[in-house]
Amino acid sequence: MNMLTDIPISLIVLCSGLGLILIGMWGMLTQRNIIRMIIGFSLMDTGIHMVMVSIGYVTGGTAPIINDAVPIADAVNRVVDPVPSALVLTAIVIGLGVTAVMLAFAVRIFKARNTLNIDECTESKW
Amino acid sequence: MIKRIFIFAMLALMAMIFFNLVANYTENTTLSKLGHYYADKGPQELGAPNLVTAVVVTYRGLDTLGEVTVLFISAAGVGLLLRRTRRNQDDDKGLEQGDRAEETAGVHKPASEIVETATELLLPMVVLFGVYVFMNGHLSPGGGFQGGAIIASGTMFLLLALPESHISRLMIAITESMSGFSYVVVGVLGVFLAGGFLDNRIMDLGTYGSLFSAGAIPLIYLFVGLKVGFELSAVLDRFRKEDTGPV
Numbered sequence: 135m136n137m138l139t140d141i142p143i144s145l146i147v148l149c150s151g152l153g154l155i156l157i158g159m160w161g162m163l164t165q166r167n168i169i170r171m172i173i174g175f176s177l178m179d180t181g182i183h184m185v186m187v188s189i190g191y192v193t194g195g196t197a198p199i200i201n202d203a204v205p206i207a208d209a210v211n212r213v214v215d216p217v218p219s220a221l222v223l224t225a226i227v228i229g230l231g232v233t234a235v236m237l238a239f240a241v242r243i244f245k246a247r248n249t250l251n252i253d254e255c256t257e258s259k260w
Numbered sequence: 261m262i263k264r265i266f267i268f269a270m271l272a273l274m275a276m277i278f279f280n281l282v283a284n285y286t287e288n289t290t291l292s293k294l295g296h297y298y299a300d301k302g303p304q305e306l307g308a309p310n311l312v313t314a315v316v317v318t319y320r321g322l323d324t325l326g327e328v329t330v331l332f333i334s335a336a337g338v339g340l341l342l343r344r345t346r347r348n349q350d351d352d353k354g355l356e357q358g359d360r361a362e363e364t365a366g367v368h369k370p371a372s373e374i375v376e377t378a379t380e381l382l383l384p385m386v387v388l389f390g391v392y393v394f395m396n397g398h399l400s401p402g403g404g405f406q407g408g409a410i411i412a413s414g415t416m417f418l419l420l421a422l423p424e425s426h427i428s429r430l431m432i433a434i435t436e437s438m439s440g441f442s443y444v445v446v447g448v449l450g451v452f453l454a455g456g457f458l459d460n461r462i463m464d465l466g467t468y469g470s471l472f473s474a475g476a477i478p479l480i481y482l483f484v485g486l487k488v489g490f491e492l493s494a495v496l497d498r499f500r501k502e503d504t505g506p507v
Contacts, residue, residue: 142287144287145282145285145287148281148282148285149282152278152281152282155274155278156271156274156275156278159271159274160267160271163267163270163271164264164267190288190295191287191288192287192288192289192290192291193287193288193289197401198299198310198311198312199309199310199311199312199400199401200303200309200310200311201309206303209299209300209303209311210291210296210299210300213291213299213311214291215288215291215292215295216295216298216299216302216311216312216314216315217292217294217295217298217315219312219315220312220315220316220320223312223316223403223405224316224323224324224327226405227327227330227331227405227488228327228330228331230331230492231330231331231333231334231335232334234334234335234338234495235334235337235338235341237338237499238337238338238341238342238498238499239341241341241342241499242341242342
């Protein structure tokens with residue numbers, strides 16, 4: 135039990151994030167269904183966000199919002215790094231935009247060929 | 261088979277890179293220099309208790325403007341890809357009979373009265389909560405993007421519960437472009453009245469911790485929230501099967 139509690143929390147988040155990146159990449163490379171490839175991309179995206187958040191963690195830190203729990207004078211020693219959090223916010227929104235465009239392409243491909251299998255789209259294959 | 265081996269080898273190499281990363285990982289015990297500056301000076305300089313908001317809206321305001329632009333371009337791209345021209349509609353008429361039959365069979369049963377009433381009751385609350393989240397972005401967890409996403413979830417709710425409902429494209433387009441335009445205007449005002457582009461100190465910083473404080477941050481988040489909310493609503497509307505209304 136002690137072994138478990140000795141592992142820093144950010145390391146757990148980091149490992150889960152890296153694992154999600156690998157799973158997402160595997161999904162994108164092996165799946166032939168376009169929707170599944172998009173799901174793989176989303177998983178990888180989420181993994182990257184988790185890695186970024188874990189890198190900004192400071193031991194014992196709390197959310198970078200100053201309130202009764204985090205007095206303004208002591209904020210420097212109490213909060214986690216706000217910069218990676220802000221970057222993750224940006225990354226989430228951009229990931230959403232990319233996913234929306236990919237899904238729109240998937241709809242178009244389905245309308246044009248009546249299939250979502252990537253192997254049927256042979257024009258750009260060599 | 262060779263493809264599979266390549267994929268496996270690539271993933272194994274990635275895993276090795278990641279393993280090195282994890283093996284040498286030590287948790288930070290102090291903030292980075294930049295984070296230290298933001299945590300130390302941010303509240304006094306900008307008057308925003310939420311440091312993430314201070315970074316997103318002011319210190320890294322240009323990034324956020326770029327982010328809003330990316331979202332706009334992706335919404336425009338979805339609109340372009342899923343638009344219905346007259347020719348497309350004629351093509352649809354030429355689809356095989358099976359498809360047509362499926363489509364006519366899929367005509368919606370109207371939603372029950374319970375669903376309709378619940379939607380009418382809950383939808384304004386969802387939108388109000390979205391507005392609350394982006395108006396309090398400088399005080400509590402939340403902000404323009406989160407509030408906008410909540411408003412878009414309200415649209416999703418409407419489209420799921422009452423699929424026949426009509427969403428005015430014109431209203432969406434006007435609100436979206438006006439809020440995007442106002443966002444840039446507020447940014448440019450910062451150049452003339454304060455320290456630089458997107459500086460929030462063009463208005464009085466106000467009482468620290470009250471709703472109308474932190475200079476222009478609530479104003480900027482109002483515009484961002486409206487823009488994101490309506491943009492995502494437009495994207496959701498585009499993904500509907502039956503395209504109502506003018507293109």
